[in-house]
Amino acid sequence: MKRQLKNNVYWIGKIDWELKKFHGDDYSIGHGSSQNSYLIEEEKTVLIDTVWNPYEKEFRNNLEKEIELKKIDFIVANHGEIDHSGALPYLMEKIPDTPIYCTENCVKSLVGQFHHPEWNFKTVKTGDSIDIGNGKKLIFVEMKMLHWPDSMATYMTGDNILFSNDAFGQHFAVEELFNDKAEQCLLWEEAMKYYANILSPFSPLVKNKLKEITALNLPIDIIAPSHGAIWRDNPIQIVEAYGKWCDNYKEDQITVIYDTMWDGTKKLAHKYTEELKALSPDTTIKLYNISQTDKNDIMTQVFKSKAIVLGSPTVGMDILSPVGGWLHFLKELKFKNKKAAVFGCYGWSGEGNGVLRKMLTDAGFTVIPEEVKCNWNPEENDFEQVKHSAKKLIKELE
Numbered sequence: 025m026k027r028q029l030k031n032n033v034y035w036i037g038k039i040d041w042e043l044k045k046f047h048g049d050d051y052s053i054g055h056g057s058s059q060n061s062y063l064i065e066e067e068k069t070v071l072i073d074t075v076w077n078p079y080e081k082e083f084r085n086n087l088e089k090e091i092e093l094k095k096i097d098f099i100v101a102n103h104g105e106i107d108h109s110g111a112l113p114y115l116m117e118k119i120p121d122t123p124i125y126c127t128e129n130c131v132k133s134l135v136g137q138f139h140h141p142e143w144n145f146k147t148v149k150t151g152d153s154i155d156i157g158n159g160k161k162l163i164f165v166e167m168k169m170l171h172w173p174d175s176m177a178t179y180m181t182g183d184n185i186l187f188s189n190d191a192f193g194q195h196f197a198v199e200e201l202f203n204d205k206a207e208q209c210l211l212w213e214e215a216m217k218y219y220a221n222i223l224s225p226f227s228p229l230v231k232n233k234l235k236e237i238t239a240l241n242l243p244i245d246i247i248a249p250s251h252g253a254i255w256r257d258n259p260i261q262i263v264e265a266y267g268k269w270c271d272n273y274k275e276d277q278i279t280v281i282y283d284t285m286w287d288g289t290k291k292l293a294h295k296y297t298e299e300l301k302a303l304s305p306d307t308t309i310k311l312y313n314i315s316q317t318d319k320n321d322i323m324t325q326v327f328k329s330k331a332i333v334l335g336s337p338t339v340g341m342d343i344l345s346p347v348g349g350w351l352h353f354l355k356e357l358k359f360k361n362k363k364a365a366v367f368g369c370y371g372w373s374g375e376g377n378g379v380l381r382k383m384l385t386d387a388g389f390t391v392i393p394e395e396v397k398c399n400w401n402p403e404e405n406d407f408e409q410v411k412h413s414a415k416k417l418i419k420e421l422e
């Protein structure tokens with residue numbers, strides 16, 4: 025059922041409590057999610073985005089209970105990714121001539137996915153607008169690479185609502201819809217996880233886009249993203265948070281991350297944790313085993329950290345594969361201005377630290393020279409090396 029956002033603007037999406045994974049299995053969902061679609065009923069009736077295709081029938085049925093589908097004057101597709109466009113083909117079966125307003129890149133994406141070049145696409149660019157009656161307009165703002173080349177936001181004058189699509193969203197189910205009704209701790213945790221794992225690579229673009237949006241000087245009463253809570257209580261708070269997150273974000277935190285074969289590297293990891301805490305009592309120190317912790321959650325902790333300490337034993341003249349896969353993901357996220365130290369045990373050849381160092385450097389981290397390379401099982405001398413490396417890392421961070 026539709027639910028009111030403000031005046032004649034309604035939410036008509038899907039609260040997806042059961043969702044556990046997103047982007048295939050690449051993004052873990054801890055507290056559900058939502059695909060937010062919006063219905064505007066001014067003199068013109070407008071649908072903004074749809075939902076993922078598993079919910080296409082439910083979505084179209086819900087819409088039909090609210091309005092006669094033929095009454096929809098046009099659809100705005102802010103983004104072609106399937107979680108927002110998946111229900112379009114099923115909907116368009118009933119209203120095949122309805123105009124779809126979207127960016128040129130979005131046409132490519134929608135045609136590429138659904139193979140309907142005959143749909144009535146109307147391409148728009150930043151600054152284009154369309155009258156929806158009752159003195160209100162929709163203004164389009166391209167959001168290129170936030171997070172796809174086709175992404176766009178739509179601003180509604182009069183009610184001052186920014187339909188921001190993925191930007192400012194969270195994978196978080198909030199049955200009550202609005203940010204002031206959500207559990208605050210979880211809301212911010214999920215908003216940061218979403219930024220760290222999805223938007224981080226595009227931080228320089230986020231910075232420019234925020235400046236561009238701010239320069240437009242538009243009053244914003246509501247930010248209505250396509251996932252999670254809708255920001256109606258002080259919506260600018262999420263814009264301000266993005267302002268911080270896109271600017272080489274870090275807190276006073278160091279995160280120790282490792283994997284282990286026979287617990288030698290694990291012992292070094294725990295010793296690092298102990299030493300770092302002793303050396304810098306006010307710094308938040310956290311420790312994670314890569315194989316036993318959700319990779320997106322570790323990434324959020326890395327996003328918050330000013331430095332990481334990463335360990336893997338040498339195996340097959342390389343590192344353990346869970347660490348290698350994780351480092352590949354780390355490189356994708358393009359974190360900036362963070363430091364690192366490496367450590368690991370070996371039995372025979374000992375290439376692990378070199379591999380860690382190279383992959384971290386490729387991922388944009390500054391790796392300090394002081395490392396811990398332990399032959400077989402750690403003993404006192406190795407723990408002294410940990411102390412030395414931890415001391416140097418703390419010094420580097422001063």
Ligand code: FEO
Pocket residue numbers: 103105106107108171172190250251
């Ligand atoms: Fe980029 Fe929510 O899709």
